[in-house]
Amino acid sequence: MPDSCILLLSGGLDSATCLLLARREGLDVHALSFDYGQRHAIELDCARQLAKRYGAQSHRVTRLDLAVPSASALTDASREVPRHALGDAAIPITYVPARNTLFLAHALAFAEAIGARDLFLGANALDYSGYPDCRPEFLEAFERMANLGTKAGVEGRRFRVRAPLLALSKAEIVKLAAELGLDFSLTNSCYDPSTDGRPCGACDSCLLREKGFREAGMDDSRVLRT
Amino acid sequence: MPDSCILLLSGGLDSATCLLLARREGLDVHALSFDYGQRHAIELDCARQLAKRYGAQSHRVTRLDLAVPSASALTDASREVPRHALGDAAIPITYVPARNTLFLAHALAFAEAIGARDLFLGANALDYSGYPDCRPEFLEAFERMANLGTKAGVEGRRFRVRAPLLALSKAEIVKLAAELGLDFSLTNSCYDPSTDGRPCGACDSCLLREKGFREAGMDDSRVLRT
Numbered sequence: 001m002p003d004s005c006i007l008l009l010s011g012g013l014d015s016a017t018c019l020l021l022a023r024r025e026g027l028d029v030h031a032l033s034f035d036y037g038q039r040h041a042i043e044l045d046c047a048r049q050l051a052k053r054y055g056a057q058s059h060r061v062t063r064l065d066l067a068v069p070s071a072s073a074l075t076d077a078s079r080e081v082p083r084h085a086l087g088d089a090a091i092p093i094t095y096v097p098a099r100n101t102l103f104l105a106h107a108l109a110f111a112e113a114i115g116a117r118d119l120f121l122g123a124n125a126l127d128y129s130g131y132p133d134c135r136p137e138f139l140e141a142f143e144r145m146a147n148l149g150t151k152a153g154v155e156g157r158r159f160r161v162r163a164p165l166l167a168l169s170k171a172e173i174v175k176l177a178a179e180l181g182l183d184f185s186l187t188n189s190c191y192d193p194s195t196d197g198r199p200c201g202a203c204d205s206c207l208l209r210e211k212g213f214r215e216a217g218m219d220d221s222r223v224l225r226t
Numbered sequence: 227m228p229d230s231c232i233l234l235l236s237g238g239l240d241s242a243t244c245l246l247l248a249r250r251e252g253l254d255v256h257a258l259s260f261d262y263g264q265r266h267a268i269e270l271d272c273a274r275q276l277a278k279r280y281g282a283q284s285h286r287v288t289r290l291d292l293a294v295p296s297a298s299a300l301t302d303a304s305r306e307v308p309r310h311a312l313g314d315a316a317i318p319i320t321y322v323p324a325r326n327t328l329f330l331a332h333a334l335a336f337a338e339a340i341g342a343r344d345l346f347l348g349a350n351a352l353d354y355s356g357y358p359d360c361r362p363e364f365l366e367a368f369e370r371m372a373n374l375g376t377k378a379g380v381e382g383r384r385f386r387v388r389a390p391l392l393a394l395s396k397a398e399i400v401k402l403a404a405e406l407g408l409d410f411s412l413t414n415s416c417y418d419p420s421t422d423g424r425p426c427g428a429c430d431s432c433l434l435r436e437k438g439f440r441e442a443g444m445d446d447s448r449v450l451r452t
Contacts, residue, residue, distance in 0.1 A: 113294035
């Protein structure tokens, strides 16, 4: 029986690429998405389609019941998602408190319960310039904590936090995803899409994606379609 | 304005004692309890009463939407809670995968959102003999991870995981709680209480509690009442 892994699947380009990487390794992928009141709920539809299309063993949307759900522009409709502001702030206002800690904690509980070992996430170099919970030192600290705080870890299973895109530029991710056969039109990156799912083209995430495709010399079928 | 803290409040003796300790320090206490499908849901009623009685600033019950909720005797009604088995197993079957990681992750997100710094929990020496996520090395690793993976941590707030009962025996906790004025009848420790809330008197947690009172030379008003 193939080994299992848990994959944090947001429905964006990066986590979709991780899904294909994990499948290429021959792993059974249990995909985990989160409903945390994000305004870009379209990404959950993308996640569902991606999980189905690329053969995830299971896909689950976990509802996160946050004590204070409104502290970020990603979850609070009264805050504007910044436009054309890439790189302005040290930590963007789209930061959601302890988000990756929460996501990975749920992934860890899931992994321990089903006997999986690897926790995949799409954190990457461009993100970690802004988000503290996408930095390698955080991911290493989480892995260490996970192996100290679980029965499986203590008994020697050794959980691993795997962020294969961590050191790649967006252009490199786009090329890798194309090489793996990803249908880009299934992915959403926009923080603030229109109600019919079209990307805004101006938020940090849209700008990063556009830059990635431009530098990779490729067309974005997500944008072409819409 | 007093400093705020987040307190994991299970409704048991240990977390209730932590609540009184945090209040004695003059902290505003935001209590956080979890509904994770535990069979001893009476503890949530105890938590509500304790939070009210001892002046918590707020109390919130967060629903944990676990991917695999049935892996422990605490959440799976088809598994027997072991009786008179204290200390038999290396890690008890009442272990819930990554439970303290999940609880602390939610507490951390809450703390960051409201500007709190300390995360209190009632982990103690007797528990950590069995549960990996009650050991000091786990709690230290969580704290380290928390300060690397959050905006507030990176910007210098320094979150602290505080487990003031960690090195105390159950008898010492009972004495401390009495000194602080805790009404023991408001707390529940039983893993498998009857439907009207009476402790079973035979699960690990009941046995530990009974031993604690006996060694402290005190009566347990929780048991006397029922």
